Amino acid sequence: MHILLIEDDERLCETLKYQLEQENCQVDACLDGQTGLEMLLTKSYALAILDRMLPCLDGLTVLRKARQENIQTPVILLTALGELQDKITGLDCGADDYLVKPFAFQELMARIRCIVRRPPAMLERQELTFSDLKYDAQQHILSCQTKSCTLSKREGELMELFLRNPRQTLPRDTILTRVWGADAEVEDGNLDNYAHFIRRRLKTVESRVHLKTIRGIGYRLEENHV
Numbered sequence: 001m002h003i004l005l006i007e008d009d010e011r012l013c014e015t016l017k018y019q020l021e022q023e024n025c026q027v028d029a030c031l032d033g034q035t036g037l038e039m040l041l042t043k044s045y046a047l048a049i050l051d052r053m054l055p056c057l058d059g060l061t062v063l064r065k066a067r068q069e070n071i072q073t074p075v076i077l078l079t080a081l082g083e084l085q086d087k088i089t090g091l092d093c094g095a096d097d098y099l100v101k102p103f104a105f106q107e108l109m110a111r112i113r114c115i116v117r118r119p120p121a122m123l124e125r126q127e128l129t130f131s132d133l134k135y136d137a138q139q140h141i142l143s144c145q146t147k148s149c150t151l152s153k154r155e156g157e158l159m160e161l162f163l164r165n166p167r168q169t170l171p172r173d174t175i176l177t178r179v180w181g182a183d184a185e186v187e188d189g190n191l192d193n194y195a196h197f198i199r200r201r202l203k204t205v206e207s208r209v210h211l212k213t214i215r216g217i218g219y220r221l222e223e224n225h226v
Contacts, residue, residue, distance in 0.1 A: 001116065004048040005029040006036030006062065007078065008055055016049070019105050033057030040066050045073050046116060049108075052079035052090065060093050067094040074115045076108070097181070114177075128163040131223040133202075133209045135159055144205040154179070155197055162198070162211065162221040171218040195219055 003020060007013040008031050017027045028043070030036050034056035040048060052059035063075060077095040079086065087098045097111050128135045134143045140156040142149055151159060157179045161170070172191060180186045198211050208224045 001046045001112075002026045002044070003028070003112075004036065004039055004043070004045045004073070006031075006033065006039075006048065006054065006059070007051045008032060008053070009051070016105075016108075023109060031055075033059065033062045037062045037065055040071055040073060041069055047112060048073050048075045050075050050077050050095075052077055052081065060090065063090075063093045063095060076111055076115070078103075114181075128160065130163050130166045130221065131207070131209050133163070133205070133207045135163055142201055142205055144207040144209075147205040149201055149204045151201060152197075154194060155201065158194055158198055159201075162219070166221050169214045169217055169220045173218075175218060 001024070003025050005013060005016055005020070005027055007016065007029070010031060013029050013031060017029045020027045028039060028045075030039060033054035036048075036050065036054070037057060040062070050059045050062060054062070057065075059077060059079070063077070066073070066075075074096040075094065076097045076099055077090045078099050078101060079090070080101045090098050096115055099108060099111060128137060132144050135141070135151075135156075136143075137156065137160050140151045140153070142151055142159060158175070161175065161178055172188070175191060176186055180190075195211055195213070202209055202211065209221060210224060212220045212222055214220055
């Protein structure tokens with residue numbers, strides 16, 4: 001796994017690089033945001049570990065600029081700022097996860113494993129199809145024949161997951177982990193509400209595809225045969 005590490009604390013940077021290499025990772029490391037952004041824009045990485053407070057360009061600026069350039073590399077943001085609003089700001093800027101210093105290396109590795117477990121296809125943005133249904137994951141547009149509607153971000157993430165796994169029963173835990181994240185505190189009813197929203201969208205575009213509840217397990221996207 002090829003990882004980019006952007007951390008201005010030289011000692012911490014060297015330590016993390018060594019520890020990651022002991023886990024069979026290939027690591028490119030740098031000490032400032034400008035260099036880190038250039039590396040992120042010009043090389044392909046499985047994951048980036050990005051400190052929030054950096055010289056030249058701060059971590060949030062690096063993150064925003066990378067996302068503006070459509071760089072989809074997963075990013076774990078490291079910071080000493082642990083307030084809720086700080087976490088929200090980092091995630092809203094495009095981070096995939098957020099780790100507050102000081103942290104245990106084992107926790108960092110667990111978060112890395114969680115992110116890279118996502119199928120590569122989940123990171124791609126393209127048109128997905130199943131039966132009479134089409135979903136433009138870039139524009140969040142669901143369509144069937146001449147009918148279409150726009151999905152919210154969360155609805156779109158759910159629809160993308162179901163369309164990539166049609167006719168497969170997806171356990172509730174799997175759905176929550178893939179869409180909300182492994183450490184998110186989500187009530188069970190939240191998923192049920194979004195399942196209702198998905199069904200309403202399918203009805204709006206008059207698709208023969210429907211979302212079936214598999215009692216005690218989860219959900220499955222399937223089609224009605226006329």
